[in-house]
Amino acid sequence: MEWLIKIINNPVLPAHLALLFALVIWLGVKLGKLKLGGISLGVTFVLFVGILAGHLYHTFVVAPSNGEMATAMANQTLIINFIKEFGLVLFVYCIGLQVGPGFFATFKKGGVEMNLLSTALIVLNIAVMLALYFIWFYSPGDPLNKKNLAMMTGTLYGAVTNTPGLGAANNILPRLLGGSADYDPGFNIGSSYACAYPLAVVGIIGATIAIRYICKISLDKEAKEYEHANEADPSSVPEHFILRVSNKAVVGHTLQELHNFVKGDFVCSRAKKDGEMFIPKESTVMEEGMKLYIVTATSDKEAIIALMGELLDEDWQKETEGEKRYISQRLIVSKPEVNGLTFHDLHFSSLYNVNVTRVTRAGMTLFARRNFRLQMGDHIRVTGTEENINRVREIVGDTQKRLEAPNVGMLFLGILLGIFLGQIPIPIPGISEPVKLGLAGGPLVLGILIGAFGYKFKITAYTTNSANLMLREVGLVLFLAGVGVQAGATFWNTVANGGYHYVWMGFLITVIPIMICGLYGRLKMKLNYFTLMGLIAGTNTDPPALAFANQTANNDAPAVGYSTVYPLSMFLRILTAQLILLILIPLV
Template sequence: MHYFVDTLQKYPEIALFLTIGIGFWIGNLKMGKFNLGVVTSTLLAGLLVGQVGVKLPGVLQSTFFAMFLFSVGYSVGPQFIRALKSDGLAQVIFSIIICLSGAATAILLGKALGYNGALTAGLLSGGYTNSTVLGVATDLMNQSGLPPAELAAALALMPVAYAVTYPFGTIGSAYMLAAIAPKILGFDLVKVCQEYEAAHGGKKVGTTAYREYSARAVRLTSEALIGKSVAEVEELFRHEIFIRRMRTVEGGSIIDCQRDTILTENAILAVSGGLSALLAYTREFGPELKDVPLLDFSTELLDLVVTNKAYAGRTLGELIHTLFGEPGRGVFLTKFTRSDVAMPMNLETRIQRGDVLTILGAKADVATIAKELGYADRPVEGSDMAFMAFGIVAGSLIGAFTIHIGGIPLSLGTAVGAIVAGIICGYLRSTMRTFGHIPGPAIWVFNNVGLNGFIACIGLNAALGFVGGIQHYGVTLFLAGTLITLVPIIVGLILGHFVFKFHPGIMLGAVAGSRSTTAALGALQEAAKSNVPVVGYATGYATSRLVMALLTIPVVKFF
């Protein structure tokens, strides 16, 4: 043990990775339907490992946090900017009000309880379940010019407040929104979401849009189909079956079928469609057989980013009717994503630039749709690191710029600058997809390693002051955290139901997003048995990430 402690003290990077490893391991363990979460687990692991007396340089902490903030901004930027310019503006305003209520509650409680800015920021970060607040506050405190001893004491308090208040912030908000709110406001969440889906085309958009894609070879023996064109047969089967290729005689040459191709007796056909459609209809053609060369045509599963202005604002139903007919006959829509959130595929959902449609079909047909609709975002291993690095530099330089008003220095701070830069870069990437590519897995690494590396640094550096802080502030902090969790939720429910009059499912999702509480979204989806809450969550989450970073400035400066 003595060797282990000495090694950690001599090589603090070992302590850092040990903390991150424990955090990810414990944070992903399930206890029934609840798990502690990686961020909270990493913080607690850092506070435990740090008891041996490990100190990490502040620049490492800031580097991790800059990576995290930029990746968050990059992910939510397209949705946030579009919401500001579209009919999502009401949800943006709604989310800002909720964020303001949370920050105001924290300031009032901090003043009433005699807390300083650091402790109040930690209280807000945990109770509001927004780790960005913790990082921005740390950045502001490091730039405050406080004496080293006073600064160290202040920085030690923030993780104490976060660790005490975060668990209820997560569990309480999920339970309040998914179980309590529908009862208080008097609606059946499952029923209203079903009604919304029915009214807005929440059913599947034809078989071709949602079912597993497959292809089979059949011999045409049905007299009802012999002599008909491909278009006539596909119309007969309501475009749930597509005829891709045909071999007129066994062992003969293969032709690619067009809409006017005539089907001949005993021809061997390659038909594609959803699995259920194939099971239901292929027997109406004739017996199925094995013909590997006939079925050996290239297919592609492609993430297609909508960049063509001509299609922005059109509904998903219109898009499928226009493009998934002749131009992309036999192409399947398998997923619809907005700002990395899987959206319900409703007929009436309006497409926005930057939305990602995952399509599957013959490679040539997929390429046809991609050329018309936008950018083919094919998987690549590399990231445009220059784009990311220069973005962080530009944002941080702007954030570091200080002006003096009445002798008081004012600046956004490098942390806010980094997230704003990420939002701008993410939006630019969504509209001009030829540069700035950062693959989803890389964003995951920057986001999770950046955040949890930063949290690990905080925990390790604050560990020695943690026990005393818990003993002095614990119960009061917990009760204050419950208020910061509940007040914004109550404000959101009242405003969303009575003032903005949002659909109940969308309203609950918007409240969860405005609190950036992913656990609450999961609980809502489970309780609603629907993805309708996701519609409200996406805009609320994007808005809260930026707004809470900005609101951290007055929270810290007010004390």
């Protein structure tokens, strides 16, 4: 077993660190699945296993060496720093790609109010943290003020369960504190983060339960109200029906003219005249008695019927199944050239004599409006002859295998550009140090921009949901394991020297803002309770809280609230992590 002992006792061997990280991550993920009171910490448990491993390592391997391993440990620190920072970059960039396509859409309609409430919650988190810092730790002239502020920042991000924010803060600390006499290169704010995190998960869920009882909310009533209000989004869900042209005012006009006249949008997938079915074009002229097979958004149905004539009580499926000449198929958008184009740009009806009636994206079925912008991975429902549908297939690709192939080159190009973006100094009046987005903020912002606008520059960064999730999880566990192993050296000293204060302070940072904003959202904004639960979970970027909300609601309301505020919340959490330190450390 000498070979194994050699690997374990030599911290600079690649196999040594590989074993350490593999063990920490495997055990952390395994233990993270255990539930206590229906709550599990998930992959975040990797951090705590890393702390334990780091503590045991420094106690039984490093300490007995009496400084003989100093050089080896310095080299090991450099390697671990690279692993955890690369993991963080991979994690936040993939988050950016995921939320980018819908990032700016979250500011439409009710999303503005929800994001304002989420922003207020973030500001209150910071305010409570600073109040506790100045009341408990700050003393004029104390050389530990800067270090204590850094530790309280770690507490803040443990209290809001936001790991990328911890990474952003940790990333700039050496630059801010490296020249301070009180700065110990081995000190790690991951210790205070770890102190605050476990109770924060309980606090987030407990606060949402407290809001329920304070406001005397009935879960059954909330579920019924949400179901009634959200049975279907009338502006996007497609509806099929058959009507007969009987309005003499439209006779003699083309479908294109009717599209220009009516406020609502619609697709006429097929038409029947004198018993013969055909695929209509935009130039097709309306004739009295003609049957039209219409697909439109639910909200536009009545307007279309009023314009055309009379609704027929005929079964769409039975009518179309008997017509063998025309078929309906689902095609997958897999060609990068189509990414970002609209149906108006593609001219499927006029050029290929087919009609697209609906689009399926991320499990949702949407009406295929002419200005609908396609994305890689969309499924489109096409109606026409088999020959014409095959011609459209050549345009959109329809190759699942092509989508499953990893776009590794573009992934690392995005990371490269994101790192450059993160290093650009941004001067802010009144702040001596320019602000940088850093290794956390730069890739996140670039990922969002590529996800939202990449199609305009012919950049295809599509990855399947499973691939994106895999990359994010790998990046996150590498970061958590690295932070944990390094924090393990000082964690127990932190706890013994007053670290328990970070526990109760973190709990207050968690609960007070949630109670204030949660009650305001419920009593003043009249938010559905399940949506509010998702909003709170999304603002704290906390998957365990979302899982609890989903289990409570048994509908998609929490997911709607979570996804509406999550993108902006993640961005603000990472940005404010740096602003707090950049602005306040020079002042204290």
